[in-house]
Amino acid sequence: MKTKWVMVVLAAITIASTAFAAPNTATGSTPIVATKAESLSISASGLTPFDLGAPASQTLTINSSWNLVPARASVAICAYMDTTTGTMKGTGTNTDVIDQTMVQAKVGAGSFANINAAAGCGLPAVTSVKSYALSTQADRKNASKTDTLGIQLNGVPATLQADTYTGAITVVAYAQ
């Protein structure tokens, strides 16, 4: 009887050690995905009040910066005057205005033209200041640019009421 038990145990140990002489292995995998959001900003400065008695052109400085995904191909910089919210208006009960048809812009060495001259930046009527191609990572990543735009008033009626007229030029950075 004792001999039989020893033989059974020996058999079991033999089976165990033989079956897993090589490891039984399984593998799997799962994706890990992370996203970093892009950013795009723009601001403008540099204009001082125009003297309507002797209006001279001024330079608008436009600063833009971006950090964009590889799928982006370009960034366009534009400026325009909104026909309702941008119109230069006086104070109090003064109903006179200086509208967008009297505001002109000039890019580089070009000529002054109406600030809402043509389509650009996905909008129907703007001045296109600059377009930047984004062909390399350096073009897209943490980029900062400064552009300038000449601004002048032209065709302002001489009969305007004496007042301070305030409006808004909108600048746009458009990535696509």
Added chain:
Amino acid sequence: MVLVAAVSVPALYAQDSLSIGVQSTLPKFQLTGTTTSTNNLVVITNWKVTSTLFAHLSTCAYMTGPMTGTGNNTDTISQNFVQVNGASIVTGSTNCGIPSATPIVTNQLIWILGSGNSALSGSRSNPLGISISGYPSNLEPDTYTGTISLIASVQ
């Protein structure tokens, strides 16, 4: 007796099974600072061992490459920045036979008299807290994709 054991092994060995996977894939991590939030990854291991009276189960997770972006983005997130339960998935030690793998289960005994996780046929779920920490703050905005590999072994 020795002859009986040797003949039985091939038939029993064929019935063994072992698999490892995940309950569901990880949600996307948002790269906003230099450390992400932690997301849960549940690793599921199933085994059925019929060819022995006892064995040992080990499972590990590891990455063999960095997380890469799209297009001509040359930025990457090294696997060293991927963390499991607060420590890098790259351990510097060989586990499950894989260099630098993170051990999930280490030599758990499974045997004929065991029950639950100790039985010769069973499964277990191991939740892992996955995060990404220490990656460069100036990464290009993009979607970065990598692979976490899993391995289970019974020996």
